[in-house]
Amino acid sequence: MAIVTSGFEARPLYSEAGALTDDTILALLSGKGPDEALFAEADRIRREVYGDAVYLRGLIEFTNYCRNDCYYCGIRKGNRNLSRYRLDKETILGCCREGYALGYRTFVLQGGEDPYFADTQADSNDGTVSDGDRRSQTATGVSAT
Numbered sequence: 832m833a834i835v836t837s838g839f840e841a842r843p844l845y846s847e848a849g850a851l852t853d854d855t856i857l858a859l860l861s862g863k864g865p866d867e868a869l870f871a872e873a874d875r876i877r878r879e880v881y882g883d884a885v886y887l888r889g890l891i892e893f894t895n896y897c898r899n900d901c902y903y904c905g906i907r908k909g910n911r912n913l914s915r916y917r918l919d920k921e922t923i924l925g926c927c928r929e930g931y932a933l934g935y936r937t938f939v940l941q942g943g944e945d946p947y948f949a950d951t952q953a954d955s956n957d958g959t960v961s962d963g964d965r966r967s968q969t970a971t972g973v974s975a976t
């Protein structure tokens with residue numbers, strides 16, 4: 832259980848079971864959250880897991896089709912001034928190979944909400960490509976998320 836005191840009254844962020852306490856959840860949802868305490872706790876966990884190393888992720892934008900129309904977004908469906916593309920699996924894996932050679936060990940597949948990529952399209956049964964809800968890791972230690 833973490834007790835954080837900096838800039839906020841001392842109180843546990845987590846219950847004995849490791850979940851956020853009701854008080855903490857209520858404070859966060861009300862916008863009166865213990866920002867400093869929360870940031871300090873996030874930093875503590877980050878140090879515990881990653882130390883001071885910087886991990887770079889290879890971002891692969893595999894489709895710029897999207898069924899939504901968020902006005903601020905350049906790839907929204909209503910934008911007619913855009914050349915649309917989808918990468919096939921081999922191209923995605925080629926990007927991963929190139930990234931691996933450059934030292935990347937985690938790849939993030941990002942794209943619009945493209946109905947073309949249903950689970951069966953985005954997820955291969957050899958564990959090399961995963962959809963946005965799951966993570967896969969190959970025997971080489973490379974992750975895709």
Ligand code: SF4
Pocket residue numbers: 897898899900901904905906907908942943944
């Ligand atoms: S890509 Fe994301 S932000 Fe852009 S239009 Fe689609 S849903 Fe909205």
